[in-house]
Amino acid sequence: MPFFGYLAMLTAMVAACYTVAVAVVGHHHQDRRLTTSAQFGTYAVFGCLSVASMVLVYLFVTDDYSVKYVQHYSDRSMPLFYKATAFWGGQDGSLLFWAWVMSIWSAVAVYVNRHRNEDLLPYTIVAMMGVTLFFTTMMIFAANPFETFLGGAPTDGRGLNPLLQNPYMVTHPPSLYLGYIGWTVPFCFAIGALVHGRLDYGWIEAMRGWCLAAWVFLTVGLVLGGLWAYEELGWGGYWAWDPVENAAFFPWLTGTAFIHSVQVQERRQMFKLWNIFLIVLTFILTLWGTMMTRSGIVQSVHAFAQSDIGNIFIVFIAFVTVVSIGLVVWRLPRLAAENRMESVLSREFVFLLNNWILVMMAFFVVFGTMFPAVYKYFFGQEVNVGPTFFNLWMRPLGLILLFLTGVGPLLPWRKATRSALLKQLTAPIAAGVASVPFFYAIGATEYWSLATFALCVLVTATIIQEFWRGTKTRMKNSQERALDALLNLMSRAKRRYGGYIVHFGMVLSFVAFAGNAYKLEDEQQVAQGEVARIGNYDVRLDRLAFADDGQKAMYTAHLTVLQAGTNTEIGKLTPAKWIYRKPEETVSSEVDKRMTLKDDLYVVLGGFDFKTQTAALQLKVNPLVNWLWIGTAVMLLGWAVASWPARRRNDGPVVRSPYWVSGMGSMFLVTLALVASVLALV
Amino acid sequence: MTTAKFPATEGRGSGDRLLLFAEAVVGLLVVAALVTKNYGAAPTILFLLCALALGYTAWVGTRMLSSLRDPTLAVTGKVRDFERERLEGEKRLLLIGIKDLEADFGTGKMNQTEYDRLRSTAEARALEIIQKLRTSDEHWKRQAEALVGTRLPAGTGPTDAALPASQPVHVAQAPVAQAPAIQAPRAQLSAADAQVFDAEPVSFTRTETGLVCDACGFENEEDARFCAGCGRPRAKEAA
Numbered sequence: 001m002p003f004f005g006y007l008a009m010l011t012a013m014v015a016a017c018y019t020v021a022v023a024v025v026g027h028h029h030q031d032r033r034l035t036t037s038a039q040f041g042t043y044a045v046f047g048c049l050s051v052a053s054m055v056l057v058y059l060f061v062t063d064d065y066s067v068k069y070v071q072h073y074s075d076r077s078m079p080l081f082y083k084a085t086a087f088w089g090g091q092d093g094s095l096l097f098w099a100w101v102m103s104i105w106s107a108v109a110v111y112v113n114r115h116r117n118e119d120l121l122p123y124t125i126v127a128m129m130g131v132t133l134f135f136t137t138m139m140i141f142a143a144n145p146f147e148t149f150l151g152g153a154p155t156d157g158r159g160l161n162p163l164l165q166n167p168y169m170v171t172h173p174p175s176l177y178l179g180y181i182g183w184t185v186p187f188c189f190a191i192g193a194l195v196h197g198r199l200d201y202g203w204i205e206a207m208r209g210w211c212l213a214a215w216v217f218l219t220v221g222l223v224l225g226g227l228w229a230y231e232e233l234g235w236g237g238y239w240a241w242d243p244v245e246n247a248a249f250f251p252w253l254t255g256t257a258f259i260h261s262v263q264v265q266e267r268r269q270m271f272k273l274w275n276i277f278l279i280v281l282t283f284i285l286t287l288w289g290t291m292m293t294r295s296g297i298v299q300s301v302h303a304f305a306q307s308d309i310g311n312i313f314i315v316f317i318a319f320v321t322v323v324s325i326g327l328v329v330w331r332l333p334r335l336a337a338e339n340r341m342e343s344v345l346s347r348e349f350v351f352l353l354n355n356w357i358l359v360m361m362a363f364f365v366v367f368g369t370m371f372p373a374v375y376k377y378f379f380g381q382e383v384n385v386g387p388t389f390f391n392l393w394m395r396p397l398g399l400i401l402l403f404l405t406g407v408g409p410l411l412p413w414r415k416a417t418r419s420a421l422l423k424q425l426t427a428p429i430a431a432g433v434a435s436v437p438f439f440y441a442i443g444a445t446e447y448w449s450l451a452t453f454a455l456c457v458l459v460t461a462t463i464i465q466e467f468w469r470g471t472k473t474r475m476k477n478s479q480e481r482a483l484d485a486l487l488n489l490m491s492r493a494k495r496r497y498g499g500y501i502v503h504f505g506m507v508l509s510f511v512a513f514a515g516n517a518y519k520l521e522d523e524q525q526v527a528q529g530e531v532a533r534i535g536n537y538d539v540r541l542d543r544l545a546f547a548d549d550g551q552k553a554m555y556t557a558h559l560t561v562l563q564a565g566t567n568t569e570i571g572k573l574t575p576a577k578w579i580y581r582k583p584e585e586t587v588s589s590e591v592d593k594r595m596t597l598k599d600d601l602y603v604v605l606g607g608f609d610f611k612t613q614t615a616a617l618q619l620k621v622n623p624l625v626n627w628l629w630i631g632t633a634v635m636l637l638g639w640a641v642a643s644w645p646a647r648r649r650n651d652g653p654v655v656r657s658p659y660w661v662s663g664m665g666s667m668f669l670v671t672l673a674l675v676a677s678v679l680a681l682v
Numbered sequence: 683m684t685t686a687k688f689p690a691t692e693g694r695g696s697g698d699r700l701l702l703f704a705e706a707v708v709g710l711l712v713v714a715a716l717v718t719k720n721y722g723a724a725p726t727i728l729f730l731l732c733a734l735a736l737g738y739t740a741w742v743g744t745r746m747l748s749s750l751r752d753p754t755l756a757v758t759g760k761v762r763d764f765e766r767e768r769l770e771g772e773k774r775l776l777l778i779g780i781k782d783l784e785a786d787f788g789t790g791k792m793n794q795t796e797y798d799r800l801r802s803t804a805e806a807r808a809l810e811i812i813q814k815l816r817t818s819d820e821h822w823k824r825q826a827e828a829l830v831g832t833r834l835p836a837g838t839g840p841t842d843a844a845l846p847a848s849q850p851v852h853v854a855q856a857p858v859a860q861a862p863a864i865q866a867p868r869a870q871l872s873a874a875d876a877q878v879f880d881a882e883p884v885s886f887t888r889t890e891t892g893l894v895c896d897a898c899g900f901e902n903e904e905d906a907r908f909c910a911g912c913g914r915p916r917a918k919e920a921a
Binding site (some may be wrong): 011015018032033034036037040041043044047048050051054055057058061062080084116119198200201202205266267410411412413414415416417419420423424466469470473474477478492493496 | 724
């Protein structure tokens, strides 16, 4: 069976080579037989990699420890669900997962565009298959997930890292990969457009939906990763500027700039060079992030083991960079803007600022992430770049971005008059300024958080104003009732109002970020019946309990949460320490928390003495943290509104958007997350 | 040198294909039963998924290779009117832009003068494109009629003719008519232009899916002020 999987990968590599060859020849000879064959070649690569992936999962599920990868990341006592998802638990399997997802996206992109962008498709296929070929070749020669033991196979496996046996770690990698790899498709379309020379809005319209899908998957992946860190790592936070976290953040920043910047090309035929630059940069950053997690360049709890494939990635990144720059230089005349910016008081200028801010943020994050590795290479000394550096730059840039989120939608294209601008900005700015004494009075005395809250009020006011004025106009023009007018307004301008909802989700996330300034932390030793106080909470240790499920020994502290200074019970918590038999007596802290909209009471069981029933409790209060998860859900809702398929028209071929792909994908992820959570609890 | 022969669909009856499919399914189920007996449900499901993937791969692989010898694809050169598609795309963007202008004006982001200027420029360009597309349609219609005329003997219908086997068709790019200069008011168009582009208002009929132009049948948005298909302005509805 392992050989069958290896054969499937080899066939995928051969099919990818064939597809690249016929696509190039077919395009140059304008031969539809060859270009059609290339399309089916893309589907065949998807089929082969699907076979290889199913075989690997089959090997995990049937406990075939003759395969090294299965033996390293599974054992007989693991639940079936985690056995299946150990597919992407290690380096080799995650590369196969990368290649498989790439082949899925490629096949769907080719199928959706097989009629309406036939001219762009050949070189787009060349680019997509080129990337797939890189990954399959690397797996075959350097990271084979089907490699077997030469001698006798072990009878049991080492087991998966307990930190990875968590529902969020089941959904976080697929979502992240779907996002990462989703950006490859627009990049490949850009390459196709550059080679073909058709650099009008057509190529952007072809893959705009992919960008939204990739963005939403990457956002969800980042947040799921934050949720995992919050639940599993026990330090009470969700983002530590860890290098591997940053690796997923770089392309998110430049991708966000791209999905805004393309609107300028759509409306004003400007920013063509910016858009090409942004999509190429986003793809290169996804490769860079993938390389960082696999090369050992950076040390991280998320990183895969150190290996030599980092050098292979660097060569590929260099190749992609050189080819992209060469194509851009060749096509520079066709990338000239067709219009000029008429005023700084215009939406175009705000988008330009937006581009600069996001690219600067990406630059600082890349710099801060790579600095320790570069410094060590040149000077031989270890240095650490921590949250202090990142927060120093990210805070002001983030606030400027938040301000632009509010002001941008209020400006028209081309030029705003001063009177119109005054009319648009007066109410939101007044609301923002008026909120400052209110927030100060309720305890938000830290300046950065105070500024954040005020800007959140300003942005929320602009969003409400936009909905209100739009509904009022529609009620007047169409004689509709308020609710009908609002729904029809959103239906007629899904992208605009869906975008506003996404912006509101961002506002809620900034509220959560601002709450970090008021965190409380303490560690207290308590005996049975004693109470520890933190903030507005008293935590009483009722008892320590022991259980064993065959896979691990579990020591659980049963706690009662009381209103501070009273005997009013408001909750129960059960933080625990789990000691796994495999891998080798690994200990994991299972945190528990009481979640409310106002704050989380977060408790970790530190040291304990089971005989004397005493425990050391690490207590934290995290204000407003749950607004981050709520904000993400609101962003998902906004994306769903913006991506809802347009109604079919009778003017020729249906411009069927691929949004349904991302819709199905998101439904799949949400379902997977729910199923994972239920199965993990059962 | 013998050429490889791939399974052809012609010559195989639907009965043969059904039998082949049934045999494959039975064989798959037998193996699946053996896997279930030894390993359980989860491996069986994966085995079936793997078999499905393998079957799909074999099918697309066959198509991939048979495309090379598919006579219906033996067409070289451009077979699509890319200029027309570019114009259709630009028209689509202009209509989106006009909607945006209306929204921005309705929410007070621009004054009346600026709105009127921008809107009339966008409308004029959209109408110019519609006119170009209409001209192109007329050209293709004449080309198609001429082609049919040369292929058919006089007095016979299409079903009587022995149509030649597929041959490579070289498609000439349709000439795009020189459009009149951009003019904001539609009333200034010349009489010659009016023959192709009629500026008379036209009524729309409400259907389940939208508003259909009575002149050309194009389906428009609820608050469209002119037909996006033929460019004629919408007639005011009786109160």
